[in-house]
Amino acid sequence: FTLFFVLFGAVIADLSLEWNKFKHDYNKRYATVAEEMERKQIFIENVKRMHSYEKTHPNATFTMAINHLSDRHIEELVSRRKNHVRSPTTSFKSSIEVNNLPESLDWRIRGVITEVNEEVGEIITAVVSTELVETLHAIETGQLIQGSIxxxxxxxxxxxxxxDCIKNMSGICRKNDYPVPLGKCEPNKCQPVYVYVKSSVDNNV
Structure with missing residues (x-):
């Protein structure tokens, strides 16, 4: 029993050190002690889940790590609005050639993906849509330009x-030209930085 409590105490101490490092690295501040305790508990649960996955999946092709969202539940990171998922209007052709594919492909190292966006909640659909168009544009032109979420x-x-909406607007403006939500659509506030055609998404997804 003594050994068990010693090991248990060591684990708790390690997690507390990780928590303190997390707060320091990401400049975390909480309004109340109660909120900090709640966030700490969520953080510990997420870290334990991460370590457990690493132990049970030693051959995983990806790695997991602590980031600025590690003190949040997954439910907090998705939109609270009801999701409306539409079935694609076109089907993939079974005759698509899949020869000479690379063993791996990481778009991050090719400079076509912007940094992780910290926006969460109802704006997440706009984040994903904008970043996808940014990446497709970068793949086709070699220019990675941040669009206006x-x-x-x-x-x-x-x-x-x-x-469809982005297509109807003829594209997306630069982030600097339309930096924050205005509470209403202002389509003439800026000039789209690139023209977007929906078929390009269908062909690249």
């Missing part, structure tokens, strides 16, 4: 199909 959020509210 705020514009997509204002002008393409759910359950509107975000990609």
């Amino acid at each position: 705020a514009q997509v959020f204002d002008c393409c509210p759910q359950p509107i199909d975000a990609f």
Whole structure:
């Protein structure tokens, strides 16, 4: 029993050290002691889950790590609005050639993906839609330009199909030209930085 409590205490101490490092690295501040205790518990649960997965999946092809969202439940990171998922109108052709594929492909090291966005909640659909268009544009042109998530959020509210909406706007403005949500759509506030065609998504997904 003594050995068990010693090991248990060591685990708790390690998690507390990780928690303190997490708060320092990401400059975390909480409004009350109660909120901090709640966030700490969520953080510990997430870290334990991560370590457990690493032990049970030693041959996983990806790695897991602590980031700025480690003190949140997954439910907090998705939109609270009802999701409307539409079936694709076209089907993939079974005759697509799959020869000469690379063993691996990481778009992150090719400079076509922007940094992780910290936005969560109802704006997440606009985040994903904008970043996908950014990446497709970067793959085709070699230029990675940050688009305005705020514009997509204002002008393409759910359950509107975000990609149809972006197409109807003729593209997305630069982030700097439409930096924050205005509470209403202002399509003429800026000039789209690139034209978006929905078929490009269908062909690349």
